[in-house]
Amino acid sequence: MIPDTYSKHLQQLLVRLGEAFPGDESGSMHSSLHISNDELESVLEQLNGRLSQHYPFHQPWYAGQMLKPPHPAAWLAYTLAMTINPNNHAFDGGPESSMMEKEVINQLKAFAGFPENALGHLTSSGTIANLEALWIAREIHPDRAVAVSSQSHYTHHRMCRLLQIPVVEVPGDENGLPDPALLDHSQPLPGTIVVTLGTTGLGRVEPLHRITDWARDHQVRIHVDAAYGGFYHLLRDTGTIDADPWRALPDADSLVIDPHKHGLQPYGCGSVLFRDPSVGRFYQHDSPYTYFSSEDLHLGEISLECSRAGASAVALWMTLQLLPLKPGHGLGEVLQCCRKAALHLYDRLQQSERFHPVMEPELDIVTYVPVTEKTTFSGVSSRSAAILKAGMEAGLPDRLYLSTLALTEEEAHRWLPDLEADQSSVTVLRSVLMKPEHLDFVPEMMRRLEKLYEMTG
Numbered sequence: 001m002i003p004d005t006y007s008k009h010l011q012q013l014l015v016r017l018g019e020a021f022p023g024d025e026s027g028s029m030h031s032s033l034h035i036s037n038d039e040l041e042s043v044l045e046q047l048n049g050r051l052s053q054h055y056p057f058h059q060p061w062y063a064g065q066m067l068k069p070p071h072p073a074a075w076l077a078y079t080l081a082m083t084i085n086p087n088n089h090a091f092d093g094g095p096e097s098s099m100m101e102k103e104v105i106n107q108l109k110a111f112a113g114f115p116e117n118a119l120g121h122l123t124s125s126g127t128i129a130n131l132e133a134l135w136i137a138r139e140i141h142p143d144r145a146v147a148v149s150s151q152s153h154y155t156h157h158r159m160c161r162l163l164q165i166p167v168v169e170v171p172g173d174e175n176g177l178p179d180p181a182l183l184d185h186s187q188p189l190p191g192t193i194v195v196t197l198g199t200t201g202l203g204r205v206e207p208l209h210r211i212t213d214w215a216r217d218h219q220v221r222i223h224v225d226a227a228y229g230g231f232y233h234l235l236r237d238t239g240t241i242d243a244d245p246w247r248a249l250p251d252a253d254s255l256v257i258d259p260h261k262h263g264l265q266p267y268g269c270g271s272v273l274f275r276d277p278s279v280g281r282f283y284q285h286d287s288p289y290t291y292f293s294s295e296d297l298h299l300g301e302i303s304l305e306c307s308r309a310g311a312s313a314v315a316l317w318m319t320l321q322l323l324p325l326k327p328g329h330g331l332g333e334v335l336q337c338c339r340k341a342a343l344h345l346y347d348r349l350q351q352s353e354r355f356h357p358v359m360e361p362e363l364d365i366v367t368y369v370p371v372t373e374k375t376t377f378s379g380v381s382s383r384s385a386a387i388l389k390a391g392m393e394a395g396l397p398d399r400l401y402l403s404t405l406a407l408t409e410e411e412a413h414r415w416l417p418d419l420e421a422d423q424s425s426v427t428v429l430r431s432v433l434m435k436p437e438h439l440d441f442v443p444e445m446m447r448r449l450e451k452l453y454e455m456t457g
């Protein structure tokens, strides 16, 4: 999983980092912390056994949920940094790691087309980042609802409940995409609309460009949830994705992108940006015991969370040094492979006699159904579930990890009009092709899919 060169670098760097803190040469720990080698080995043995029970997220035949290991460079930087364990709550807690956080946030701002003075920081997840944006939204429009689409992430409802803000759903147009002009105008207008660029289920990119004018005319804030899809902004001008929604990104009031989804980072790395830095006034802060080293705004003064892993910032900084936010190389090249893999699989599914794609993928999530004798929701659902199970249980040469997704009757009617609705939803197969290795794996994935189809027939 980790190439040898990275492990060797880690060993050497651990020694050199130790040398940077003189007076600690013996490396000995207090007797209360001492553990015998036998004990250590015995628990490590157990640990290894338990960790090896996970699904092979790093392999291309894991094509299920949004899961993959971080880049080894991020792993290396994170591991090294967490031996020091800096805390990015304040400069005192992590002087260099806080600077690195500011540097990566500046890179994200430039990448998203946000102004230089925009406010932003890393968070421990996309959910916390969204919570923060919704909280600011509520402070600005205390009496107005938050509008979400039917495809938006389920945690928006949860966080609005926590914040005690009402939620309204933006009706969808004939393609199932949110159209705020269809909101019931006898009701008060929402204060904020959440637009998702890269929905978690189907990977759809909501039409931000068609919503911005409406929002400006009605003084509605726009929060863009691009936790999963955000880095696809890199491909905006490559002709492989629809550029229009992404071109509108600089018009968002707040934006969430998860480096721990498509940014090759270990978990614990989300981010939130606010175009207007004056929202900083909502973070009242008068902690009596931190901050002595700097007059600058501390990250903890513009963040809902207090302690945060400085190692997350260090890992992202390292990754973006090596794989920069560029369309043609670095992270852009990685995403281009994922995008091509999705289009390639879609082509193959269209040609297949055993599967049909549900819709053309907009990013790298591909959904598809097995062709069944009984053309009903229940017939397709049970075959999809059987293929999912057979894939996980197959011998190694045929093993394939997929995921499933339930489509509502309305969605199924739109994309799978030939299916008879004998129950309320239909389960389809879903694959997130979020590793560049998926590109070369598509023909083999198709072979395995067809084999699983035969095995479940």
Ligand SMILES: *Cc1c(COP(=O)(O)O)cnc(C)c1O
Residues within 6 Å of the ligand: 125, 126, 127, 128, 130, 153, 155, 196, 198, 199, 200, 225, 226, 227, 228, 229, 258, 261, 270
């Ligand atoms: C994953 C995701 C979230 C939640 O992010 P976490 O980092 O898992 O908390 C929110 N919105 C969208 C669109 C997502 O895909």
